[in-house]
Amino acid sequence: MSVKVSIPSAFRRHTEGADHCECDGTDLAGLLDSLGSRFPDLKPHLRDEQGNVRRFLNIYVNDEDIRFLGKDYKFKEGDEVTLVPSIAGG
Amino acid sequence: MSTNLRYELRCRECQTRWGNQPISFCQNCFAPLEVAYDWDRIGKEVSKDKIAGRATNLWRYKELLPLPDNYDGSTPAGFTPLLKAAKLGETVRSRSLYLKNDAVCFPTLSFKDRVVAVALTQARHFGFDVVSCSSTGNLANAVAAQAARAGLKACIFIPADLEPAKVLGTQVYGAQIVRIDGNYDHVNRLCSQIADKHRWGFVNVNLRPYYAEGSKTVGYEIAEQLGWRLPDNIVVPMAGGSLITKIYKAFKELIDLGFVEEKQVKFFGAQATGCSPISVAVKSGRNEIEPQKPQTIARSLAIGNPADGFYAAKTILGSGGWAEDATDPEIVEGMTLLAESEGVFTETAGGVTVAVARKLYVQGRIRPDETTVLCITGNGLKTTDALADKFDTVEPIPPKLAAFEQFLETQFSGARAAGKGAA
Known part of the structure; x- marks a missing residue:
């Protein structure tokens, strides 16, 4: 499954300037593995030392926070993933 | 403090310092930033007596806030009862x-007037023409009103189902409203993406570390x-x-x-x-x-x-x-x-x-x-x-003393005993 991932500007120095990419992955774990192997400099910013998604990294599938979809969510054709570092607001 | 600054941004997690710029998270570890101060210097500049002698608004604490040197403190927000x-x-x-x-x-009847007062000093300092925010209402009102006074354009993002008084209380100041089909978290995520692309002063996104200090x-x-x-x-x-x-x-x-x-x-x-x-x-x-x-x-x-x-x-x-x-x-x-x-x-x-x-x-x-x-x-x-449904509709009565006496008997009996003969 190929998923389109939007990359925020803060991450682009780790992605050779790419603002989006197509990544393989059937679920979140697979997608993060795929992103990390494609952009090794980005890899440490995706997961902490225990392998959990970093506390301040927010991941959305289409308009939905992925945490509402469940950690076993399987990507569907046409899904768009957005990464937002450190959500603000309030 | 490593530099000659009175205050600057510092990562809440890895402690990296970032000077003063419109960013809200650490560019190394992506954790939120907050404002750190040179307390040795500030401690010599401020005293309780100095504060007590100043006008009763939030600018009386100016040394303790991240304000640019030439800030405009003419909006007397804060110092509520x-x-x-x-x-x-x-x-x-x-x-x-x-x-x-x-x-x-003052001016829009919520604590958000405080944070916006501080944020707009930095919006002007950084040279933004447009100020913006994602809001559940009170912030929208505060940004719209204070942007009007500061001569800045305001573009406000809100969830579509916001209370009518909060929508009107934003539009009245001439601000542009963008209603989003979704809840606040949808609005907020969108604003992070917009702030990433457009050079606008989002008070609670790229100006957030300063804003929050208010x-x-x-x-x-x-x-x-x-x-x-x-x-x-x-x-x-x-x-x-x-x-x-x-x-x-x-x-x-x-x-x-x-x-x-x-x-x-x-x-x-x-x-x-x-x-x-x-x-x-x-x-x-x-x-x-x-x-x-x-x-x-x-x-x-x-x-x-x-x-x-x-x-x-x-x-x-x-x-x-x-x-x-x-x-x-x-x-x-x-x-x-x-x-x-x-x-x-x-x-x-x-x-x-x-x-x-x-x-x-x-x-x-x-x-x-x-x-x-x-x-x-x-x-x-x-x-x-x-x-809306909490109180009964009060039916009108004719403008006659007899009608009022009957009203007292039937609907206001508790007050009759207390009030009768008081004159």
């Missing part, structure tokens, strides 16, 4: 209860109004969770400056049951936040993915405090209880604070003899729809 709440105190069995009443904060003035004022003392407890409503952490920061700064005696103030967080990610975390003894989909009449607190949830939970648990939440009927009851007992008409968020405080007294987490402050952060005139 600290009211002794004796009647409410009787109801909840407290002998020393106070209200910090930001329902009458909330410290609630803490400074409470301490000063108590005669430079800290309360034993403080009850604070939580949406994004920033306010409670900034009041904590303010109290700590005052202790470090020697302005107040050291005391471990207990911090209590208040949320609506229908949007309670922080109170759920606190109740389970955790800092980690599980996001929720908000479903509550307290729309100004309806943030399911709170930016400072982690830090708010940590502050509360570290202080020995607690968090509670209130259902929609309890929120309405809290609003009417405050109005009837203290003559203060607060919005739904204030209803949450009062209802939660009541629970905390019942649970024995706050004791009657302790000095406790409730933060009332917004005005009830903005959320009248929450009370």
